[in-house]
Amino acid sequence: DKAISPSEDPVLLERADGIAWVTLNRPAKRNAISPPLVYRMVEVLAELESDDSVKVVVLTGAGNAFSAGMDLRDYFRATDGKPAEQMKLFRANALWQWKQLRFFAKPTIAMVNGYCFGGAFTPLISCDLAIASDDATFGLSEINWGIIPAGVVNRAVAQVMNERDAMYYVMTGEPFDGRKAARMGLVNESVPADQLRARVIELADILKKKNPTVLRTAKIAYRHAEDMSWEQANDYLMAKYDQAILHDPEKGRATAMSQFLDQKTFRPGLETYAR
Ligand code: ACO
Numbered sequence: 001d002k003a004i005s006p007s008e009d010p011v012l013l014e015r016a017d018g019i020a021w022v023t024l025n026r027p028a029k030r031n032a033i034s035p036p037l038v039y040r041m042v043e044v045l046a047e048l049e050s051d052d053s054v055k056v057v058v059l060t061g062a063g064n065a066f067s068a069g070m071d072l073r074d075y076f077r078a079t080d081g082k083p084a085e086q087m088k089l090f091r092a093n094a095l096w097q098w099k100q101l102r103f104f105a106k107p108t109i110a111m112v113n114g115y116c117f118g119g120a121f122t123p124l125i126s127c128d129l130a131i132a133s134d135d136a137t138f139g140l141s142e143i144n145w146g147i148i149p150a151g152v153v154n155r156a157v158a159q160v161m162n163e164r165d166a167m168y169y170v171m172t173g174e175p176f177d178g179r180k181a182a183r184m185g186l187v188n189e190s191v192p193a194d195q196l197r198a199r200v201i202e203l204a205d206i207l208k209k210k211n212p213t214v215l216r217t218a219k220i221a222y223r224h225a226e227d228m229s230w231e232q233a234n235d236y237l238m239a240k241y242d243q244a245i246l247h248d249p250e251k252g253r254a255t256a257m258s259q260f261l262d263q264k265t266f267r268p269g270l271e272t273y274a275r
Helices: 034-048 072-079 083-100 118-126 141-145 151-159 163-172 176-185 193-208 210-226 232-249 252-261
Strands: 011-016 019-024 056-061 063-066 108-112 114-115 128-135 137-139 190-191
Touching: 011 034, 019 034, 019 193, 034 072, 034 083, 034 176, 056 193, 063 108, 072 083, 072 141, 083 118, 108 118, 108 193, 118 151, 128 176, 128 193, 137 176, 141 163, 151 163, 176 190, 190 193, 193 210, 210 232
Parallel strands: 019 056, 056 108, 063 114, 108 128, 114 137, 128 190
Antiparallel strands: 011 019, 056 063
């Protein structure tokens, strides 16, 4: 049982069927993000990125929380007045929360099983996809304790939420549930708690069937293109299109084209080619 895990490791890592389950593991502290958790996540993500057995990464939390955000005691108060230590810690946090996760070489899914506050929004939004439990509790709670949503929280929120919703929650700090998060597009969907894991596995299984070279290039290209002008995006995306074809060891494009045009064995509008 994850809730009573005896492990002292702030991050649990399990691999099964091509999925790496990364579990923030400080359930007694609602998986608040402490310095050891930050430094461990940097290592875990680096390890998973180069592990060929891992096709999809799922980020979740132990117990009844995804993560209660940054640890007020160990991340904030403990580093107050120590600018060098703070800079090192905050930089490492940015590294795992968005520099590694947003551009991760494999698809990532946030499985939001419970509380998700403040600083936890950054890794949530950095994951490519997010599925929440209907009864998960989200909140941009920074305003409630006298800070603004910083790190890159305000920037990340602006990426996925519309301005009215974002400003409402940035300014009120009001909590909302998984259903509401899904309606606002903060997560892809919400499901009853007892179906959460099964739905995430189902989604991971879809991703596992895709050509990994093309999947990696598609998601990273999407991330970069969204910040470009149309002219730049066009040129950049065509270069990435060529890159994916060039780097693809399974020559997916040629195989799929032949299966559709010559053998007439699959329809790309409706399914993935036979790999
Ligand atoms: N930082 C440090 N400790 C935390 C945090 C946190 N973000 N969240 C929970 N904890 C600790 C509590 O201090 C408590 O520790 P203790 O048992 O040693 O006293 C333990 O986790 C359990 O917390 P409770 O409040 O007792 O648990 P409860 O289930 O009643 O409430 C809740 C959970 C709602 C998550 C509450 O703990 C809470 O509001 N946490 C803060 C959420 C938040 O605003 N996070 C900061 C966002 S801003 C940012 O991240 C930049």
